[in-house]
Amino acid sequence: MSVFSISWETAVKETSKNRLRVMLSSGHEKHHPKMEYQLDWIGTYSDQPERIDLILSALKDLSGVDLMMKEVGEQTFWEVLESVHTPDYLKALRLLSEAARDEDEYFYPVVHPRRLYNTGLQISQIIGYYSIDNFAPIGKDTYGAALEAARTAYACAEEMAANPETPVYALVRPPGHHAGRDYMGGYCYLNNAAIAARRLVEMGRVAILDVDYHHGNGTQEIFWHDADVLYVSIHGDPDQEYPLYSGRIEEKGGELAHGFNINFPLPGGTKRDEYLQVLDKALEAIITFQPRYLVISLGVDTYKNDPTGEFLLEQADFGAIGRRLAKTGLPLLILQEGGYDLLETGKLVAELLINACG
Ligand SMILES: [Zn+2]
Numbered sequence: 001m002s003v004f005s006i007s008w009e010t011a012v013k014e015t016s017k018n019r020l021r022v023m024l025s026s027g028h029e030k031h032h033p034k035m036e037y038q039l040d041w042i043g044t045y046s047d048q049p050e051r052i053d054l055i056l057s058a059l060k061d062l063s064g065v066d067l068m069m070k071e072v073g074e075q076t077f078w079e080v081l082e083s084v085h086t087p088d089y090l091k092a093l094r095l096l097s098e099a100a101r102d103e104d105e106y107f108y109p110v111v112h113p114r115r116l117y118n119t120g121l122q123i124s125q126i127i128g129y130y131s132i133d134n135f136a137p138i139g140k141d142t143y144g145a146a147l148e149a150a151r152t153a154y155a156c157a158e159e160m161a162a163n164p165e166t167p168v169y170a171l172v173r174p175p176g177h178h179a180g181r182d183y184m185g186g187y188c189y190l191n192n193a194a195i196a197a198r199r200l201v202e203m204g205r206v207a208i209l210d211v212d213y214h215h216g217n218g219t220q221e222i223f224w225h226d227a228d229v230l231y232v233s234i235h236g237d238p239d240q241e242y243p244l245y246s247g248r249i250e251e252k253g254g255e256l257a258h259g260f261n262i263n264f265p266l267p268g269g270t271k272r273d274e275y276l277q278v279l280d281k282a283l284e285a286i287i288t289f290q291p292r293y294l295v296i297s298l299g300v301d302t303y304k305n306d307p308t309g310e311f312l313l314e315q316a317d318f319g320a321i322g323r324r325l326a327k328t329g330l331p332l333l334i335l336q337e338g339g340y341d342l343l344e345t346g347k348l349v350a351e352l353l354i355n356a357c358g
Contacts, residue, residue: 019064020357021159021168025152028052028173030141033106037134045137046308046340047187052173055336058346059171062354070155077154084194084222089182092130093189097143099123106137132178132185132217132243146174146189153192156333157199160293164331167356170196175337177216177297178243186214186243193297193335194222200333201228204292207330208232209282211321212299212337213309215247219297220261225254230262230289232282233297234275236310237265260289268310272317275302279321283328294330300339300348308340318348322355332356 029049036045059065082090096107109128113121121129127138149172156170170192177193178186193216197206208223210216210233223229238247253261262285264278286294300318302311325332334356339345 019066019166020062020353021166022059022065022067023070023152023156023159023168023170024052024056024067025145025149025170025172027141027148028145030103031139031145031174033137033139034104047174047338048342049173050342051339051345052171052336054342054346055171055349056346058350059353062350064354064357068159070159072151072155072158077151080154080195080198081150081190084181084191084198085179086182089130092126093138093143093146093184096123096127096138097140100138100140103140106139106142108134108137130183132180132183135186136178136184136189138184138189142174142189149174149176149192150190150195153196153335154199156335157196160196160331160333161200161203164293167332167334167353169353170333170335172336175299176335177210177212177219177337178214180218180221183218185218187338188218191218191222193295193337194219196333196335197223197229197293197295200293200295205229205289206293206295207286207289207291208295208297209286209325210235210297210299210337211279211302212297213301213306213311214242214299214338215263215265216297216337217243217246220246220251220263223257224261225257227253227257227260230260230286230291232262232264232285234264234266234278234282237267239265240268241310242308266311270311272313272320275311275313275317276320276324279324283324286330287328291330294325294328294332296325296332296334297337298334298349298352299337300345300352301341303339303341303344303348305344306339306341308338315344315348315351318352319355322352322357325352325356326358
């Protein structure tokens with residue numbers, strides 16, 4: 001259960017200049033895998049529901065924050081969802097969740113069947129077929145929680161389209177940027193940022209800036225051939241860091257969209273000055289692209305104490321990032337990705353958001 005709840009009836013629904021609109025994906029807490037494992041390590045699953053409670057609690061202390069809910073048309077939502085993810089992958093997610101017997105059962109991939117042999121797979125093989133790693137186990141409520149996060153991202157895009165004057169923040173879990181067109185991985189199942197961008201690109205070019213510590217391999221892949229969506233990522237060097245196989249400078253986009261994918265890998269130990277210099281370069285590329293909207297994949301696992309990252313950003317540095325985003329003058333749709341330091345995550349997100357509001 002969530003440790004903090006909000007009375008939606010009392011949520012302010014009007015928006016005005018310099019206010020932040022926030023939407024929360026409901027039911028995320030029902031998705032709560034307990035364990036993750038790496039080559040030589042087994043421990044607590046990093047993407048805990050408390051992360052969202054902490055962020056919500058920090059936002060509650062700010063003024064000028066409007067919590068909102070927005071109904072979206074199911075048909076148009078599914079059209080966008082199925083333009084980002086393949087129908088067979090969505091079906092596999094649903095089947096796997098349905099196969100879990102109770103809320104404590106989570107399936108982890110054991111085998112990864114080669115893509116040639118994709119018929120007649122049993123549950124134990126389906127999860128491996130659609131996974132790039134073992135960090136995205138599936139339980140009874142995983143599909144529902146992922147779908148709700150995707151729906152919230154979509155609702156935020158609709159809200160942004162209707163009123164681009166002030167930033168919109170999607171407080172969603174599970175995160176999305178490691179999920180590709182037909183695979184899960186890295187705590188991600190559906191690519192929330194891609195779903196929001198796909199909706200917004202109907203109205204004009206979209207830039208996605210991914211500031212999570214880990215490269216957004218899924219988002220890069222989804223827009224690899226799309227010259228209407230610029231993907232820019234600043235992240236830990238994949239020679240050392242997850243996802244290990246993507247995020248290098250040479251990855252610049254497919255033939256028809258060459259130059260529309262820009263990676264800035266940085267070494268462990270990166271601090272404020274080096275980080276902000278690179279952020280300025282990234283924003284310069286975004287401004288040159290002249291997007292109508294800027295989508296931010298916001299991970300705060302770049303913080304110095306984050307257990308999953310090796311950068312050394314301080315709390316005040318997140319304010320500096322927020323101010324630079326505000327300075328672009330672009331409509332901002334900010335989606336939550338990672339950030340796993342359970343003491344500080346809420347404060348870091350709040351620091352960035354309040355500064356991003358200008
Ligand atoms: Zn991350």
